[in-house]
Amino acid sequence: SQQGEEDPQALSIQEGENATMNCSYKTSINNLQWYRQNSGRGLVHLILIRSNEREKHSGRLRVTLDTSKKSSSLLITASRAADTASYFCATDARGAGSYQLTFGKGTKLSVIP
């Protein structure tokens, strides 16, 4: 079953605006990662936040993690048309002797020039 669930499923914004995507998960994790997928391509890693971290920045990306609520958010500031893509959260679930990287269904972001 899917560990992470993103919302919204789709988001359309104007260039220059900020985009916020959320991810909820069910079990304890070691870390949470965000990936981007352009149409017809593979997934590309954006940022990783560990379970003992609350916030992380990378360029125009800001990720927060609330382990008490089992949720994370990805903020893209000053969006550009080139940010148009699907964004996925992935969780490394903490389990007995077995680690997996499971993905949500993603948020499809459209940035209108």
Next chain:
Amino acid sequence: DAGVIQSPRHEVTEMGQEVTLRCKPISGHDYLFWYRQTMMRGLELLIYFNNNVPIDDSGMPEDRFSAKMPNASFSTLKIQPSEPRDSAVYFCASTRRTGRTEAFFGQGTRLTVV
């Protein structure tokens, strides 16, 4: 490094035929994942290997699916016999140590079973 390499990029086959998808992970990575992506179900983990050993294949949908990793630089996902509902994009990904580093994805194989 050329990244994770998958072949073929596209595969069209008739129902009932055997399909073999191939993956070459990044050198030095000890975890390899096979995922299937569809509009309805999103990105599903099918199976993953650690040091060439299958660790969890609970995501493999049916006995028609099988995966092997004969050595650290090669893995295959086989579907026999294929069915139209197997149509999807299949991704292979590798990572040096899952949960600690990012996973690197191949470009995927788009499979169409007619």
